Amino acid sequence: MIRAERLTKRYGSRTVVRDLSFTVRPGTVTGFLGPNGAGKSTTLRMVLGLDAPTGGTATVAGRSYAAHPAPLTQVGALLDARSFHPGRTAFHHLMSLAHTHGIPRSRVEHVLGVTGLSDVAGRRVKGFSLGMGQRLGIAAALLGDPAAVVLDEPVNGLDPEGVRWVRTLLKSLAAEGRTVLVSSHLMSEMALTADHLVVIGRGRLLADTTVAQLVRDAGTGSVLVTSPDADRLRTLLPTPARTAEEGPGTLRVTGLDAPAIGRLAAAHGIELHALTPEDASLEQAFMDLTHDSVEYQGAAA
């Protein structure tokens, strides 16, 4: 269990994380989502005690990360940037971390195997690709057989096979009863992996919800209706429904589902050429949620 309570981080006059509270529970994959610059990495660094919060607290299993006698068994972490010396081999990097906790060599070899790095364990990290670097970071995270795993953008730089491997790994870690917190700026990735979502934008909590609930909250979607008699249909729609002109003879109807629109049209003898329900995508829900808090917005061309 990872808990953030009113977590705040300021750098001079710039507030990166503001009054952020959320709880990450064991047994599920929690996605930590937000646009670039939303404060995700800063929050994770505060959870791991690397950055000191300006206000508020972050706890792991009830106390601060640093207060644990064996922190690597509490949380295994992969942070956003590379955290190893390029001149050291993968094996020696992991072994030096293992020594701090008295973790045996056999465990180091095990995590190298799990992450598919056994064959390159004796190579210096300097020559590693981005994907191999990510795998080494994940190996380090698993070293202490931790109760919780915190991964910052783990699929960055991985090939499709690697991405699928990470998804499977995260789900299996959660299925073993571990707490899994994984950050991403890609909603599509989280939709495939996460059960629960913590969404932030400009350092503020935007949503703490399930994937299903987020889609529901984003609206039931809309229905595209094409009819030569679109104008008359519009006047007949009951009040909760809203319409927008999509093109000549085409309406986008929200607040009324397709069967209801079809029945209404049939009852009034209105000819329909198309009746297409469109679900609100998770991507759209995320965009709507974070629209006002995107740090670097591209201007419309």
Added chain:
Amino acid sequence: MTTVPAPYRITPARVLRAEWHKLWTLRSTWATLLAAAALVLGVGLLMGTTYTSDGGDSDVDTVVLTLYGSQLSGICLAVLGILVSAGEHSTGLARATFTAVPRRLPVLGAKAAVLGGTVFAVCLLTNLLTFTTAQFFLADTDQAASLADDGVLAAVAGNAVGLTLLSLIALALGAALRSVPGGLGAFIGGVVVLPEVAGMLPYDAVETALRYFPTQAAGVLGSATPLPDAPSTGAALLALALWTAAALAVPALLLRRRDV
């Protein structure tokens, strides 16, 4: 009776072992230590083979003469000290290190202990080898001496102590500045050059104070005969130890609250 493996947890001895492992799994460690040893031995041999009694250097201390290369090796060892501390920050390894040991202070302590122990051992062995080899060539000159002579062994060891403490000052500067070029600049500028420049000032008080500066104090430790106007060996050792402690106190105090 079956032995239950000790549960995973951090102990100071384990942090020490981790830092020891880190030190010896980088090529830069071997390179800087070998370069330091080779410089002392090389310069020592050069001094031994080229020395003549009527060359005007008769008043130079024998140990200072044979270990003259330590002026150069000191820079190699300072580079090693800075790489050990600041190198973690420039590569990003510090994030992994401080995630594994979030209390942080044991890491600094272990780094200082591992570096200090290694540098002292390497310097002492190099010095003993260099002195005895150089003396082989100096036997028929007025610089002939043996390790059993008054103050010689103490100076050979004192030179190693001086280099060790100077490398720890470099480690402290690297840890405080978290930058390899920054640490190196601070060491060269503040520890090596500054006393030379300040020595040009026409004030006696400055002159006196400078005798207790790290490089001057290290020089006293490495001389078998008392240097003119210099503090005693004990005072020099105390001064150098205090400089080292003060230098290490800076990153130790900063470490706790600083973001990584």
